[in-house]
Amino acid sequence: MSALLEIKNLHVSVTDTEILKGLSLSVSAGEVHAIMGPNGSGKSTLSYVLAGRDGYEITEGDILLNGVSLKDMNPEDRAIAGLFLAFQYPLEIPGVTNMTFLKTSVNAVRRGRGEEEMDAASFLRFVRDKAKALRLDDDMLKRPLNVGFSGGEKKRNEILQMSVLEPTMAILDETDSGLDIDALKTVAEGVNALRDAQRGMLVITHYQRLLDYIKPDIVHILAGGQIVKTGSPDLALELEKSGYADYVGEVVA
Amino acid sequence: MSQAKENIEKETVEQVQSLAGEKYKYGFSSDIDSEKAPKGLNEDIIRFISAKKEEPEWLLEWRLDAFERWLTMSEPEWAMVDYPQIDYQDLYYYSAPKSMDDRPETLDDVDPELLRTYEKLGIPLSEQEVLAGVKNRVAVDAVFDSVSVATTFREELASAGVIFCSFSEAVIEHPELVKKYLGTVVPKYDNYFTALNSAVFSDGSFVYIPPNTCCPMELSTYFRINEPNTGQFERTLLIADKGSYVSYLEGCTAPMRDENQLHAAVVELVALEDAEIKYSTVQNWYPGDEEGRGGIYNFVTKRGDCRENNAKISWTQVETGSAVTWKYPSCILRGDNSVGEFYSIAIGNNYQQIDSGTKMIHLGKNTSSRIISKGISAGKSSNAYRGQVSVHRKADKARNFTQCDSLLIGDTCSAHTVPYIETKNPTAILEHEATTSKISDDQLFYCQQRGLDAEEAVSLIVNGFCKDVLQHLPMEFAVEAQKLVGISLEGSVG
Numbered sequence: 001m002s003a004l005l006e007i008k009n010l011h012v013s014v015t016d017t018e019i020l021k022g023l024s025l026s027v028s029a030g031e032v033h034a035i036m037g038p039n040g041s042g043k044s045t046l047s048y049v050l051a052g053r054d055g056y057e058i059t060e061g062d063i064l065l066n067g068v069s070l071k072d073m074n075p076e077d078r079a080i081a082g083l084f085l086a087f088q089y090p091l092e093i094p095g096v097t098n099m100t101f102l103k104t105s106v107n108a109v110r111r112g113r114g115e116e117e118m119d120a121a122s123f124l125r126f127v128r129d130k131a132k133a134l135r136l137d138d139d140m141l142k143r144p145l146n147v148g149f150s151g152g153e154k155k156r157n158e159i160l161q162m163s164v165l166e167p168t169m170a171i172l173d174e175t176d177s178g179l180d181i182d183a184l185k186t187v188a189e190g191v192n193a194l195r196d197a198q199r200g201m202l203v204i205t206h207y208q209r210l211l212d213y214i215k216p217d218i219v220h221i222l223a224g225g226q227i228v229k230t231g232s233p234d235l236a237l238e239l240e241k242s243g244y245a246d247y248v249g250e251v252v253a
Numbered sequence: 254m255s256q257a258k259e260n261i262e263k264e265t266v267e268q269v270q271s272l273a274g275e276k277y278k279y280g281f282s283s284d285i286d287s288e289k290a291p292k293g294l295n296e297d298i299i300r301f302i303s304a305k306k307e308e309p310e311w312l313l314e315w316r317l318d319a320f321e322r323w324l325t326m327s328e329p330e331w332a333m334v335d336y337p338q339i340d341y342q343d344l345y346y347y348s349a350p351k352s353m354d355d356r357p358e359t360l361d362d363v364d365p366e367l368l369r370t371y372e373k374l375g376i377p378l379s380e381q382e383v384l385a386g387v388k389n390r391v392a393v394d395a396v397f398d399s400v401s402v403a404t405t406f407r408e409e410l411a412s413a414g415v416i417f418c419s420f421s422e423a424v425i426e427h428p429e430l431v432k433k434y435l436g437t438v439v440p441k442y443d444n445y446f447t448a449l450n451s452a453v454f455s456d457g458s459f460v461y462i463p464p465n466t467c468c469p470m471e472l473s474t475y476f477r478i479n480e481p482n483t484g485q486f487e488r489t490l491l492i493a494d495k496g497s498y499v500s501y502l503e504g505c506t507a508p509m510r511d512e513n514q515l516h517a518a519v520v521e522l523v524a525l526e527d528a529e530i531k532y533s534t535v536q537n538w539y540p541g542d543e544e545g546r547g548g549i550y551n552f553v554t555k556r557g558d559c560r561e562n563n564a565k566i567s568w569t570q571v572e573t574g575s576a577v578t579w580k581y582p583s584c585i586l587r588g589d590n591s592v593g594e595f596y597s598i599a600i601g602n603n604y605q606q607i608d609s610g611t612k613m614i615h616l617g618k619n620t621s622s623r624i625i626s627k628g629i630s631a632g633k634s635s636n637a638y639r640g641q642v643s644v645h646r647k648a649d650k651a652r653n654f655t656q657c658d659s660l661l662i663g664d665t666c667s668a669h670t671v672p673y674i675e676t677k678n679p680t681a682i683l684e685h686e687a688t689t690s691k692i693s694d695d696q697l698f699y700c701q702q703r704g705l706d707a708e709e710a711v712s713l714i715v716n717g718f719c720k721d722v723l724q725h726l727p728m729e730f731a732v733e734a735q736k737l738v739g740i741s742l743e744g745s746v747g
Contacts, residue, residue, distance in 0.1 A: 051698075051702050052701075052702075053698050054694065054698070074701065074706075075698060075701035075702050076701045076702075076704050076705060076706050076707075078702075079701070079702055079703060079704040080704055084702075085702050087699065087702075090699070091693075091695050091696050091699040093696060093699075093700075093713070093714055093717050094717055094718065095716070095717030095718055095719070095720035095721070096713055096714070096716070096717035096720075100713075101703070101713070104705060104709070104713055105700075105703035105704050105705060106704075108703070108704035108705045108706070108709060109703075109704035112704060144717070145717075161703065165703070165704070
C-alpha cells in the first residue's frame with residue numbers, strides 16, 4: 001500500500017540558504033509519526049513547506065499526498081486536498097468570530113472539493129458537537145479568533161479546527177510549546193480523540209514530554225536538515241537522556 | 254412565477270458569461286443631446302433649470318444668489334487629494350431627467366463590469382435592470398413589480414403622515430416646509446461645492462416625519478430608483494419633527510450606472526426635540542480602472558443639526574467607490590443632551606483617493622459624540638481621515654470618543670489621520686484613539702492553510718476590521734455591504 005504522505009529527498013532553501021537537505025519520510029494512513037530535533041534543525045521549515053508557505057523554495061525532491069504532488073499547489077489547495085497544519089503560533093484575526101472563521105473555512109474546503117456548502121443551522125449543530133467532544137466551552141466559538149486567547153486556548157482551538165476540517169493528514173507544529181502540564185494533557189486528549197485509521201499525523205516537537213501523552217508509532221530525529229535516525233517510541237526516551245549532541249555531530253561529520 | 258425566476262436567473266448567468274472578458278466600454282463623455290441645456294454655467298442655465306422644474310420664483314432667486322456667490326469663491330485645496338483642474342464651463346448642468354433614448358436598450362448594452370458586480374452581489378436580474386436603467390424591462394414585472402412595490406410603500410407611509418418624495422415634488426407640494434428648512438443646516442455659501450449645488454441642484458429626496466411618529470419602515474432611495482439620473486447635484490432634506498424616529502438608507506449596495514464625473518451633493522438633516530435620525534450610506538460609484546483612469550469625483554457636504562434638546566443623529570457610511578472622495582458628514586449638537594454619531598468604513602483600492610471624516614460641533618450642554626472610523630487602503634490608494642471635534646464655551650460636560658483605525662494592504666498605499674480637536678470649555682472630556690495596522694503575510698497564510706483563497710482571506714480580515722461599523726448598518730444592508738467590501742478589494746493581493 002502506498003503511503004499517505006511521502007516526502008522524497010526534499011531540499012528546501014529560504015533566501016538562498018539551504019535548510020532541508022534531502023529529507024525523506026513516509027507516513028501511512030492511521031499512523032502517528034513524531035519528528036524531534038534540536039533548535040535550527042529545520043522542524044518549522046518542514047511544517048511550512050508542507051503547507052506551502054511563500055518563501056520556502058523546493059530546490060529538489062517532492063512531497064506527495066495520496067500520490068499527488070503538492071509541490072506546485074498553493075496553500076488553500078493543499079488544505080482542500082486534506083492537509084492540515086496546527087500552527088505553533090496561531091494567528092489572531094480581530095473582529096472575526098471563531099464560529100465565522102470555522103464556517104468560512106469549512107465551506108471553502110467543501111466548495112474546493114465540489115461538495116455542497118453547509119448552511120448556518122447545520123453548521124452550528126456540527127461545530128457544537130465537535131466542541132463538545134473536545135470538551136470546549138461554547139463561549140470560545142463566539143470570541144474573535146484567537147484574540148485574547150491564552151496559550152492553551154489557542155492550541156485547543158487549533159485542535160478544534162482540525163476536528164472540524166477532518167483532514168486526512170495533520171501536521172502538529174510544536175503543539176506543546178507554551179503549555180503547562182494540564183493544558184498539555186487536554187490538548188493531547190484532543191489529538192488522541194482524532195486518531196483514526198484513515199488519518200495520518202506528523203507531530204513535530206522539541207521535547208519528549210508531549211510524546212508521553214500522544215504515543216507515536218514511529219519517531220524520527222531531524223538534525224541538520226535531514227532525518228538522521230528513525231525508530232520506535234523508545235528513541236524519544238533515549239534522546240531525553242542523551243540529548244541531541246550525538247546526532248548534530250553526525251551530520252557535521 | 255418560480256419558473257420565470259429560474260429562467261431569468263439562467264439568463265443572467267448566460268448574459269454575464271457572454272460578456273466576460275470585455276473591457277469597460279462607457280467613458281464619461283456623452284454626445285450632446287438636444288434635450289439637454291448646452292454646456293457651461295451661467296444665469297441663463299440656472300433660469301432654464303428652474304423653469305424646466307416649474308419652480309417658484311423664490312427658489313430661482315435662491316439659486317441665483319448662490320450662483321453669484323459661487324463665482325467669487327474658489328475650490329478648497331486643503332484636502333489630501335490630487336485631481337486635474339475641473340473646467341466648470343465644460344460640464345452639463347442639466348442632464349436630468351435623462352431621456353429614455355439615453356438608456357441602454359437591454360442588459361446587453363450595459364457595462365459588463367457592472368453586471369459582474371451585480372452577479373457577485375447576487376442581485377436578481379430584474380433588479381439589475383432597474384439599477385442599470387435599462388429601457389425595456391421586459392422581465393421585471395414577472396418577478397418584481399418595482400412600481401407596485403413602491404406604491405405599496407407610499408400608501409403605508411402616507412397613512413403614518415410621513416412625507417417621502419422627490420425634492421422637486423416637495424417644492425411644489427410642501428413649499429412651506431422646504432422654505433423653512435432649506436439651507437438652514439448647510440448654508441448656501443458653506444463651501445465652494447455647496448454654493449455650486451445650491452445654484453444648479455437637479456433633484457433629490459425630501460423626507461418629513463411628523464411629531465411623535467416612528468417611521469414604519471426604513472426609507473431608502475432604492476425605492477425611488479425608477480427616477481434615476483438625479484445624482485449629479487443631488488439635494489436631500491430630511492426633517493424629523495419632535496419625538497420622531499427615522500432610519501434612512503442612501504444608495505444601495507449595487508453600483509449605479511452613472512456617466513457624470515463630478516458629483517457635488519448636499520444633504521441636510523434636521524432633528525427637533527427628542528427626535529432621532531439614523532442615516533446610512535453605501536457609496537460605490539465607479540472608482541476608475543486599475544490604472545486610475547476615469548471614476549467619479551464625489552464632493553459631498555452632509556450635515557445634521559440636532560436643533561433641539563435630546564436630539565440624536567447617527568451617520569453610518571460605507572464608502573468603496575469614486576476616484577476622489579471629499580466628504581465629512583457632520584453633526585451640530587445644538588440642543589442640550591443631543592448626541593451625534595459617525596461610523597465610517599472607507600475603502601480605497603488602485604488609485605482611489607479618499608479624504609473623509611466628520612465634524613462634531615458641541616454647542617449644547619451634556620452633548621456627546623462618538624466617532625468610529627475604519628480606513629482601508631490597498632493598491633496605490635491614499636486614505637485620509639480628517640475629523641474635527643470642537644467644544645464651544647457653553648457646552649458644559651461635552652463628551653467625545655474618537656477611534657480611527659487604518660488598515661494597510663500591501664506597501665504602495667497610504668493612510669493618514671488628521672484630527673482637529675479644540676475645546677473652549679474645561680469640563681469637556683475628549684478621547685482620541687488611533688491605530689494603524691497591516692494585514693500580515695502570516696494572517697493570510699493562516700487563512701489559506703484553512704482553505705480560503707487570498708481574496709477571501711482579505712475580505713474576511715477586512716470585514717473583521719470593520720465589524721464595529723458594519724453592525725450599525727441595518728441588517729439587510731449589512732450583508733450586502735460585507736460582500737461589497739470583498740469585491741472592492743479584489744486584486745489587492747497577489
